[in-house]
Amino acid sequence: MQPRTHFDFSSGWGISGALAFMGPAAARRLVVTDHGNDAVHVIDGFADIYVGESDSCHVGYVASPGTICGPRGVAARGSLVAVSTWDFLSSSKHITSLFEGSNYAWTMVRRVLGDFQKPECTSVGTLGNVYRGLRFTRDGTGRGWRLQMASLGASACTWCRTAPLTGMWARGS
Amino acid sequence: MHVDPRTLIRAAEPSAVAGRNGGPGLAVCPSLGVLVTSEYRVNTLSVFALPRGDNHTRMRLLRTIGGVALAAQDTL
Numbered sequence: 228m229q230p231r232t233h234f235d236f237s238s239g240w241g242i243s244g245a246l247a248f249m250g251p252a253a254a255r256r257l258v259v260t261d262h263g264n265d266a267v268h269v270i271d272g273f274a275d276i277y278v279g280e281s282d283s284c285h286v287g288y289v290a291s292p293g294t295i296c297g298p299r300g301v302a303a304r305g306s307l308v309a310v311s312t313w314d315f316l317s318s319s320k321h322i323t324s325l326f327e328g329s330n331y332a333w334t335m336v337r338r339v340l341g342d343f344q345k346p347e348c349t350s351v352g353t354l355g356n357v358y359r360g361l362r363f364t365r366d367g368t369g370r371g372w373r374l375q376m377a378s379l380g381a382s383a384c385t386w387c388r389t390a391p392l393t394g395m396w397a398r399g400s
Numbered sequence: 401m402h403v404d405p406r407t408l409i410r411a412a413e414p415s416a417v418a419g420r421n422g423g424p425g426l427a428v429c430p431s432l433g434v435l436v437t438s439e440y441r442v443n444t445l446s447v448f449a450l451p452r453g454d455n456h457t458r459m460r461l462l463r464t465i466g467g468v469a470l471a472a473q474d475t476l
Contacts (some may be wrong), residue, residue: 228465232465232466232468233443233466234438234442234443234444234445234466234467236438236440236442236443237441237443242424242440243427243440244424244438244439244440245425245438246423246426246436246437246438246445247426247427248427248428248432252431253431255431255432256431257427257429257436257445259425259438259445260425263443265458270445270465273429273432273447284449284465292418316433335471
C-alpha cells in the first residue's frame with residue numbers, strides 16, 4: 228500500500244504543493260494540495276517534529292484521493308479551507324471549492340466555477356480563471372471573511388464573501 | 401514568539417531552498433516556530449526551524465516528509 232505521504236506535485240499539467248496552516252495556535256495543522264493524487268492532505272506532528280516516521284504525521288484529508296480534480300492553491304482561515312482546482316490550464320474549468328470542518332471531517336460547502344454564472348453565485352460576469360492564488364481577508368463587517376482569488380492573466384482579484392455560508396455570495400473585484 | 405519579517409524574507413529567498421528543489425509552496429507558522437516548503441521535483445515537504453533569538457542568519461532543516469528521506473542539515 229502506497230504511503231499517504233507519497234505526494235505527486237508535478238505530474239501532468241503544472242505543479243501543486245501549495246501549503247497553508249490551519250487551526251488554533253495550539254494545534255496547527257498543514258494543508259497540502261496534491262494534484263497528482265487529486266487530494267488535499269492534512270499534516271500534523273509539527274509540535275514533536277523530531278520524532279515519528281514520515282507517514283505518521285499524515286492525519287487525514289480535506290479532500291480524499293480522487294474526490295477533487297487537480298487541486299492547486301489553498302488558503303485556510305478558522306474552520307474554512309479554500310482550494311483552487313484545474314485539470315488542464317487552458318481548456319478545463321477552473322473551480323474554487325470551499326470546505327468547512329475541522330480535524331478529520333470536512334464538507335464541501337461551496338463551489339465557484341470559473342464562468343461565475345452558476346446559481347450559487349449572485350452576479351453575472353466572468354471570474355477569471357483562478358490559477359493558484361487564494362487568500363482570506365476580513366470582509367469589513369467584522370462578521371466574516373472574504374475569499375480573494377487571483378485570476379490567471381488578470382491584474383485584479385475577485386472576491387466572495389464567505390459568511391453566511393448558506394446565503395448567496397456577494398462578489399466584487 | 402517574535403519573528404523578524406526580514407528573517408522570513410530571507411528564508412523565502414530561492415537561495416534558501418534552491419538546492420533542495422524548493423517550491424512552489426511555502427507556509428510559516430510562528431507559533432510552532434517552523435517554515436515549511438514543498439519541493440515539487442522530489443515530492444517532499446521540508447520543515448525548517450525558524451531562527452530564534454539574535455541568530456537570524458540560519459535556518460535548520462528539521463525533517464522532510466514524503467519522498468526520499470534526506471539528512472538534516474543547515475541551510476543559508
